[in-house]
Amino acid sequence: xxxxxxxxxxxxxxxxxxxxxxxxxxxxxxxxxxxxxxxxxxxxxxxxxxxxxxxxxxxxxxxxxxxxxxxxxxxxxxxxxxxxxxxxxxxxxxxxxxxxxxxxxxxxxxxxxxxxxxxxxxxxxxxxxxxxxxxxxxxxxxxxxxxxxxxxxxxxxxxxxxxxxxxxxxxxxxxxxxxxxxxxxxxxxxxxxxxxxxxxxxxxxxxxxxxxxxxxxxxxxxxxxxxxxxxxxxxxxxxxxxxxxxxxxxxxxxxxxxxxxxxxxxxxxxxxxxxxxxxxxxxxxxxxxxxxxxxxxxxxxxxxxx
Amino acid sequence: xxxxxxxxxxxxxxxxxxxxxxxxxxxxxxxxxxxxxxxxxxxxxxxxxxxxxxxxxxxxxxxxxxxxxxxxxxxxxxxxxxxxxxxxxxxxxxxxxxxxxxxxxxxxxxxxxxxxxxxxxxxxxx
Numbered sequence: 195x196x197x198x199x200x201x202x203x204x205x206x207x208x209x210x211x212x213x214x215x216x217x218x219x220x221x222x223x224x225x226x227x228x229x230x231x232x233x234x235x236x237x238x239x240x241x242x243x244x245x246x247x248x249x250x251x252x253x254x255x256x257x258x259x260x261x262x263x264x265x266x267x268x269x270x271x272x273x274x275x276x277x278x279x280x281x282x283x284x285x286x287x288x289x290x291x292x293x294x295x296x297x298x299x300x301x302x303x304x305x306x307x308x309x310x311x312x313x314x315x316x317x318x319x320x321x322x323x324x325x326x327x328x329x330x331x332x333x334x335x336x337x338x339x340x341x342x343x344x345x346x347x348x349x350x351x352x353x354x355x356x357x358x359x360x361x362x363x364x365x366x367x368x369x370x371x372x373x374x375x376x377x378x379x380x381x382x383x384x385x386x387x388x389x390x391x392x393x394x395x396x397x398x399x400x401x402x403x404x405x406x407x408x409x410x411x412x413x414x415x416x417x418x419x420x421x422x423x424x425x426x427x428x429x430x431x432x433x434x435x436x437x438x439x440x441x442x443x444x445x446x447x448x449x450x451x452x453x454x455x456x457x458x459x460x461x462x463x464x465x466x467x468x469x470x471x472x473x474x475x476x477x478x479x480x481x482x483x484x485x486x487x488x489x490x491x492x493x494x495x496x497x498x499x500x
Numbered sequence: 501x502x503x504x505x506x507x508x509x510x511x512x513x514x515x516x517x518x519x520x521x522x523x524x525x526x527x528x529x530x531x532x533x534x535x536x537x538x539x540x541x542x543x544x545x546x547x548x549x550x551x552x553x554x555x556x557x558x559x560x561x562x563x564x565x566x567x568x569x570x571x572x573x574x575x576x577x578x579x580x581x582x583x584x585x586x587x588x589x590x591x592x593x594x595x596x597x598x599x600x601x602x603x604x605x606x607x608x609x610x611x612x613x614x615x616x617x618x619x620x621x622x623x624x625x626x
Contacts, residue, residue, distance in 0.1 A: 221518055221600075238518050238600040245597045248576060255576050354518055384538050388518060392596045 195219075195305035196334060202308045203327035206230050213314050219306040221299060221354060221388075226317045231324025232293060234317045239299030239354055240398045241391055243292045243319045249395025253279045270318050289321040295397035297334045299388070302341060303354055337399050344406040357417040358390070358405060359383035364413045374413070377404060383417035502622035503534055506615060510536040510591075513611045519599030521578070524592040525585065525615060526550065533589065540594060549582045549592040556582070570608070572601060583608055586616045 202215060207230035215225040223237025236242065247253040253261075257279055265273035271289075275282045358381045373394060380393050391401040408414040510523040514536060522537040522545075530550030535542035556571035573580040579599060583591040591612060593604065 238598040238603070241598060249597075258576070382538055384521075386518075388598075389521075389596065392519070392598050 196301045196331065196338070199301070199305055199308045200327070200331040202310060203227075203232070203331065206310055207327050211310060213310060213312045215308050215310050217300055217305060217308045219300070219304045221303045222306075223296065223300050224315060225308075226315060226320065228314075228320065228324050230327070232327055232330055233320035233322070233324045234289075235293055235296035235300065236317075237296050237299055239303050239388055240296045241292070241395060242296070243289055245392060246288060246292060246395045246397075247274075247280065249393070251395075269320075271320075271322075285319075286321070289319060290325060291397060293321060293325055294330065294333050294337070295399055297330050298337045298341075298399045299354075301334050302338055341399070341402055344403070345410065354386055354388045357384055357386050358409075358414050359417040361412055361415045373404065374408060377401070377408065378413060381414055502618055505618050507534045507536060509611050509614050509618070510534065513593070513607065517595075517599070517604050517607050519595040519597075520593055520604070521596055522592075522594040524549070526590055526592065528553070528588055528590060545580075545592055545594070549580075549590055553582050553584060553590050557584070570605065581608075583612055585612050586619060589615065589619060591615065 199215075199217065203225070205211075206215065206227055210230040211227050212229060213227060215227065217223050217225060217237075221237050221239030223235055223239065225232055226234040226236070234242075241249070244258075248255060248258060253274065257277065261273045261277055261279060262270065264277075271285055274280050275285060280288070360378045360381050364378060373396065376394055377390060380390055385393065387401050387405050388398055390396075390405070391398045394401065405414055409416075506525055510525060514520045514523060522535070522540045522542075524535040524537060524540075524542045524546050525533045526542075526546035526549060527533060528550055530547035532542045532546045535546075537545075552571055552573070553568075557568045560566065560568040568584065571582045578594060578596045579601065581593045581595070581601065581604060583593070585591050591608070593608070595601075595604070
């Protein structure tokens with residue numbers, strides 16, 4: 195399928211296409227083109243330049259927000275450089291790397307179809323000059339081959355599906371280079387490689403390599419799937435149902451309908467207190483139903499007594 | 501048990517949509533029914549979600565925009581989406597910056613319908 199995408203991008207390059215190529219698949223995404231060259235890729239499968247700059251801490255959020263407001267009339271990239279938040283060369287290198295990473299995520303996840311669309315879409319940080327599609331496809335092929343050769347990882351598509359946990363006894367003692375401490379701290383059995391990349395503000399391919407190495411060294415283990423007996427994540431801790439005050443008349447809006455006054459919080463009304471006896475699972479589901487005389491229920495009624 | 505089935509629906513949604521970090525099913529008055537969370541306090545977000553959903557529905561009505569589909573709070577570090585589940589419950593979903601909210605809107609439909617059916621089937625008989 196990467197070959198098909200490469201053919202589509204080649205045809206776009208030949209005719210100097212300005213617009214987008216919509217990629218269907220998992221994760222899928224949108225490839226932005228200008229004059230046949232690739233300027234950006236939006237995909238939920240890999241962090242974009244904004245996430246990388248913010249999550250990595252290179253650009254503080256308030257500074258980003260100020261630049262964003264000021265850039266309303268001009269390019270965001272130029273504004274970031276003008277404010278000294280990132281160097282021009284650094285930004286170009288980052289945009290290029292993010293492009294390659296997004297393409298890797300698109301290709302390794304599975305491409306169902308790719309369709310050029312004529313209308314250009316807004317792009318906050320386009321790469322200028324645009325990247326040659328041939329270079330992008332070749333770089334992606336190399337990365338796919340490198341990922342497939344990693345002995346400690348499942349299929350390449352696993353970076354968006356398989357979840358990772360710190361191995362028992364893997365001490366988070368600090369001092370490990372390459373961002374490994376951060377990966378160990380975030381590997382909670384729920385995060386995929388893609389999720390780790392977003393949380394760290396790093397590329398999916400780079401995190402893929404790191405996770406493979408850490409697995410080979412026994413620092414990370416694949417987390418069991420949630421539907422397996424050994425892998426069920428902990429459900430919410432039992433919540434104590436707080437005795438509810440009497441309902442205000444016309445206190446809450448009906449679903450989609452107009453309503454009376456907004457509900458008013460009474461003095462002392464707050465969150466359920468954990469020192470009260472916890473409601474068991476059966477009781478908690480019954481919270482959804484109005485109490486009938488002598489029966490369970492919690493919606494609009496008092497909860498368990500102290 | 502209905503509780504396990506409800507939790508299974510939340511986990512299945514997280515499996516289907518990349519970027520979801522936490523999900524909570526709560527009553528309309530903000531009490532947690534079940535949750536699949538790691539990064540948020542389910543009690544806190546359930547209470548806030550109940551208030552948010554009520555305000556969002558009120559705003560939809562005030563703006564004359566038909567029926568609320570979901571209330572989304574978008575922030576620099578991700579987003580929070582709240583869906584009504586019938587008249588008695590709500591579903592809260594938190595996600596990172598890469599969460600495709602369009603995909604979430606489409607995929608959440610089947611989850612919301614399944615949750616509604618489970619809740620209806622678990623309703624105490626009079």
